[in-house]
Amino acid sequence: MNGYTSPNIFGSRPWEVVQVQQAIRDVGGTVYAEIGSTYGGSYWAFGSCLPVGSLLLSVDRPLVDTEGSVAEAVAYMRARHYDPRMVQGDSHAATTLEQAVAVLGGRPIDVLFIDGDHGEAGVQQDVDMYASLVRDGGLVIFHDCGMVDQQPSFPDVLRGPREAFRKFAVGRLSLLIQQWVGYGLVWK
Numbered sequence: 001m002n003g004y005t006s007p008n009i010f011g012s013r014p015w016e017v018v019q020v021q022q023a024i025r026d027v028g029g030t031v032y033a034e035i036g037s038t039y040g041g042s043y044w045a046f047g048s049c050l051p052v053g054s055l056l057l058s059v060d061r062p063l064v065d066t067e068g069s070v071a072e073a074v075a076y077m078r079a080r081h082y083d084p085r086m087v088q089g090d091s092h093a094a095t096t097l098e099q100a101v102a103v104l105g106g107r108p109i110d111v112l113f114i115d116g117d118h119g120e121a122g123v124q125q126d127v128d129m130y131a132s133l134v135r136d137g138g139l140v141i142f143h144d145c146g147m148v149d150q151q152p153s154f155p156d157v158l159r160g161p162r163e164a165f166r167k168f169a170v171g172r173l174s175l176l177i178q179q180w181v182g183y184g185l186v187w188k
């Protein structure tokens, strides 16, 4: 039996997730990529907004035991006739980028979710390395990039993603969806 029993959409509120899902459906396409996907919940919740058959690329370090895992989400999406792929490694390593590019096989990314390294330099590096793979009009999503005065509990977590979101949004259509730590959407 193919089930999916423990989706964990880490650090999210349902209202935030529903808004992001709607934006992904609106943008459409057949290629989803997520950097930092170990829990599998966002990979499933966002990847499944694209049609059956879509390529769903997960980039994360080799799996550790977590509450809910991307391996479970990958198995579930494969059973639902998606094309899930995992690249395991440091997203900042040239070899990881090479593997991701090989998996894409020349197809541009329609929707990129950046939720890996949250340090200021680290999240910016993910933008610099992977956002160029997103098609014009595609969607780049940041997590944990909300306003600190709305969520004062995690100022250090929010700093890096917020700064990267702010920089990438310059001159582009963007939207902050925040009930908890927030999602930042930028249409490329």
Ligand SMILES: C[S@@+](CC[C@H](N)C(=O)[O-])C[C@H]1O[C@@H](n2cnc3c(N)ncnc32)[C@H](O)[C@@H]1O
Binding pocket: 008, 009, 010, 035, 036, 037, 038, 039, 040, 041, 042, 043, 059, 060, 061, 089, 090, 091, 092, 115, 116, 117, 118
């Ligand atoms: C906040 S969690 C992501 C939550 C995820 N979107 C989910 O709901 O499953 C951050 C993830 O980024 C990964 N990560 C952090 N730095 C990374 C790096 N340099 N390369 C690859 N993955 C990284 C961690 O392993 C962790 O899985």
